[in-house]
Structures are given as structure tokens and as C-alpha cells.
Amino acid sequence: MDRRELADFLRSRRERISPADVGLPAGPRRRTPGLRREEVAQLAFISTEYCTRLEQARGPRPSREVLAGLARALRLSDAERDHLHHLAGAPPLPPTGPSREVRQSILDLLQRLPRAAAIVTSASFEVLAWNGLAAALMEDFSALPRRDRNLVRRVFLGPHTRGQRLYGVSDADAFARTSAQRLRAAAARYPDDPDVAELVGELLAGSEEFVRLWESHDVSAEPALRKTLQHPLVGPVTVNCDALAITDRDQQVVIYTADPGSPSEEALALLSVTGTQRMDLTR
CATH class of the missing domain: 3.30.450 (Beta-Lactamase)
Incomplete structure (x- = not known):
């Protein structure tokens, strides 16, 4: 964990965001650019004291949950989020399932x-x-x-x-065929994702049509x-x-x-x- 670089990075990302960017009122007497530490802490669901210690290079290694909260609060890009993880000594893990986060x-x-x-x-x-x-x-x-x-x-x-x-x-039958094929390909990409496994199991149990399409092993349409x-x-x-x-x-x-x-x-x-x-x- 590179505490000094992490502190500088967090402070620089905080200072570039205005309150309006995250739906907060600007309020009077803002002496520093960007968000206040307490506002970042509120958005990231951590304490203001912890946020302050991280920016002062005095904090303990943040958990992956804390890093996810900071990345969300600071509206980090994918590259910035990966950089944050590396600075914190917790390299980002490969996704186990389909991403649900929309840029x-x-x-x-x-x-x-x-x-x-x-x-x-x-x-x-x-x-x-x-x-x-x-x-x-x-x-x-x-x-x-x-x-x-x-x-x-x-x-x-x-x-x-x-x-x-x-x-x-009008193309409901064709969509059913296409979706079964693409879902099979997704299940191969995310073999450890419980949500995908549950969805496939539910469809196999509830639809003879899906069973027939699934057993064809087609993966393109x-x-x-x-x-x-x-x-x-x-x-x-x-x-x-x-x-x-x-x-x-x-x-x-x-x-x-x-x-x-x-x-x-x-x-x-x-x-x-x-x-x-x-x-x-x-x-």
C-alpha cells in the first residue's frame, strides 16, 4: 500500500468534483475546491475520520468494500478505479459475473x-x-x-x-432463440456467477422450449x-x-x-x- 500516493490521489479526485455533480447543494463559504471530506465520506458510506486519515496518509489499508464506495463517490473512471486498487495494495479482481454497473x-x-x-x-x-x-x-x-x-x-x-x-x-420467438444462445455463451464466460447459474436452472426447470434450445449448444445468432x-x-x-x-x-x-x-x-x-x-x- 502506497499511503502517500493514495492520499494525494484521493485528494485530487475529491477536488475536481463539484457538489452539483453528485446532487449536493453548493452551500455558502466553500473554502476548498470540489467536495468536502465529510461529503465524500457520506457518499462512500465511511466515517469522516477515516476519510481524513486516508487523505493524510495515516489510514489503514482500506477494504475492497471501502474502495468500491470511494470509487463510486468520486465518480472514478474504470482506469482510475483500477489505479485506486493498486495504490491501496488490493489489485482489482476479475469479474465473476456480468457487470451491473452502467457508466x-x-x-x-x-x-x-x-x-x-x-x-x-x-x-x-x-x-x-x-x-x-x-x-x-x-x-x-x-x-x-x-x-x-x-x-x-x-x-x-x-x-x-x-x-x-x-x-x-413481432420477433419474440426469434428473440427467445437468440437469447438462449447468448445466455449459453455468457454462462461459459461466468461459470462461477451464482445469478447466471440460478437463471439457467430456473429456465431449464420452467420451459421445455428453453431446454430444447439449450441442448442444441448453439452460441451465435x-x-x-x-x-x-x-x-x-x-x-x-x-x-x-x-x-x-x-x-x-x-x-x-x-x-x-x-x-x-x-x-x-x-x-x-x-x-x-x-x-x-x-x-x-x-x-
Whole structure:
């Protein structure tokens, strides 16, 4: 552990962040640039005394949990987070399962796509992030527990709302086939991840279709570039589907756009206004 370098690094990262960057009020009489130590401690879930000792090169070696909290509080990049671990004498461990942490820049990107529905999925098809139009087009993911945000679980095990698989998407059967193949590849990449093992076990126990696809041992499939979703309020919405790989985290940004001037573009525009409210319900 390099206490002096660690102290200097933590202080330099703290001083570059403004309170507004992390949703804190600026407040009066800020004599130092960036965040105060007590603010970093609050965001990292550690004591102010411990944070102060680390910055004064007097602290004991921080645990991996503390390092994760500091990296989150200081909004470190992947390279900076690895550097933090090395300075603390705790080299970063290789991931045992699909990453569930979405970079802030990707979260910002989703919100800058007001005319497109966009989600971020993990290697095991968990929806990790979404924008408002995606929630309006598919489902309000924020209202679901984590396990129910998994698209491969949903396509095979439901719920199938109004008898339709996966929001009534036109390529539901093809998606089921593709997701089974990609999940097999993910299970090989993360053989020690309990969440992936539990998901596969649940699908094998609950879906004969998944068993058949799993036993084929196929691990590749052609992506669907265009699909139609059956929406209960605006009817069929046909979208182009483009997936952008985030290779360092084994994630995908999936973006759904409608052809300019099409009825589906008008439908998306309406959904961007109505959001997730159900205007089709009678009182």
C-alpha cells in the first residue's frame, strides 16, 4: 500500500468534483475546491475520520468494500478505479459475473435520446438502465423488482400480458432463440456467477422450449434489426433496433427508432408525452 500516493490521489479526485455533480447543494463559504471530506465520506458510506486519515496518509489499508464506495463517490473512471486498487495494495479482481454497473456517460446518453427508446442490458439480459421513452414503450422497469427486469426470463416464463410474449414484439420467438444462445455463451464466460447459474436452472426447470434450445449448444445468432411491438395505447409500433456493445463491461445499449415521418414515429412522439401513464383505462 502506497499511503502517500493514495492520499494525494484521493485528494485530487475529491477536488475536481463539484457538489452539483453528485446532487449536493453548493452551500455558502466553500473554502476548498470540489467536495468536502465529510461529503465524500457520506457518499462512500465511511466515517469522516477515516476519510481524513486516508487523505493524510495515516489510514489503514482500506477494504475492497471501502474502495468500491470511494470509487463510486468520486465518480472514478474504470482506469482510475483500477489505479485506486493498486495504490491501496488490493489489485482489482476479475469479474465473476456480468457487470451491473452502467457508466455515467452511458446513463447520460440515454437521456439525450428523447426521440428514441433505449435500454442497457447485461450479458444475462437484465435491463440495467433505460430512458423514459423505453419505459413508455415497453414497461415501467422502475416498478419491477430486479429479477423481473430480465428479458430472457420474461420471454420464456412470462408474464405474457394479454397472451403476448415480451410486450407483443413481432420477433419474440426469434428473440427467445437468440437469447438462449447468448445466455449459453455468457454462462461459459461466468461459470462461477451464482445469478447466471440460478437463471439457467430456473429456465431449464420452467420451459421445455428453453431446454430444447439449450441442448442444441448453439452460441451465435443473427440479430433482428427491425421489429414491431404491440402497445396497448398506441397500437403497433415498428422500430429499427440497433445494439451497441460496451465491450469492457459486457453490456449492450439497445436503441429503438422509428422511420422518419412514419405512423410509428408519431406513436413514439405520443408516448414521449404520455410516459407510463395508462390513458386507455376508464374510470
